[in-house]
Amino acid sequence: MILMKDIIREGHPTLRKRAEEVQLPLSEDDKKLAQDLLEYVINSQNDEMIEKYDLRPGVGIAAPQVNVAKRIFALHFDEESGENLSMIAINPKIVSHSVEKAYLSSGEGCLSVDRAIPGYVPRYARISVKAFDAEGNEFKMRLKGLPAIAFQHELDHLNGVMFFDHINPDNPFAEIENAIPIARETEE
Incomplete structure (x- = not known):
């Protein structure tokens, strides 16, 4: 089970590296990692688990x-x-995206960042994505709103990009021109 002590923080070099493609079919280690990531975000949205294990709430977490x-x-x-x-x-x-942008009106947060960083993070409002699931099956889906923003936040982690890199310094x-604000209640 992933706990807060297992999550590396801002400044760690792995967070700025481009992550490697995963070999398919998935190894047992990669399957376990994927399940552990999903388990963390599910647990981090459960008040009992948050209290018991001192978890920070999140909707997404990336292997880096x-x-x-x-x-x-994983997203949940x-x-x-x-x-x-x-x-x-x-x-x-991301195989295609809207011209229209979106941003969280309250700004974004991150399990790897222990400080509040104010500012709007421009993202695509709608995206079409493809990926593989833990069984190695390819899937495609269209996302909008908060799920689209969270997907882009986590995809950035795989490319060594932090959310605050997008904030106008x-x-x-x-x-943000041609953008819609989105309200949210949870951290990424």
Whole structure:
């Protein structure tokens, strides 16, 4: 089980590395890693587990955040969030995206960043993605709103990019042209 002590923090070199493609079919180690990542985000949205294991809530976590430079991440939104999505994404790619942008009105957070970093993070409002699941089956889906933003946040982790790299350093809350604000309640 992944705990907060297993999550590396901002400044660690693995967070700035481009993660390696994962060999298919998945090794047992890679399958376990994928399941452990998904288990963390599910547990981190359960008040009992948060308290018992001192977890920080999140909707996504990527393998580089547990110091494994592989192209794997997990996302989980329960029905209460207004979304119903639970996925493991292996070798994920965005195959197309909207011209329209979106951003979280409250800014983004990250399990690997222990400080609040104010500012808008421009993302694509809608994306079409493809990836492989833990069984090695390819899937495609379209995402919008919070799931699209979370997918892009985690994909950035696989490319050595942190969310704050996207924030305008001169004016963190500058209006983003052709963008819609999205309200949210959980950290990435």
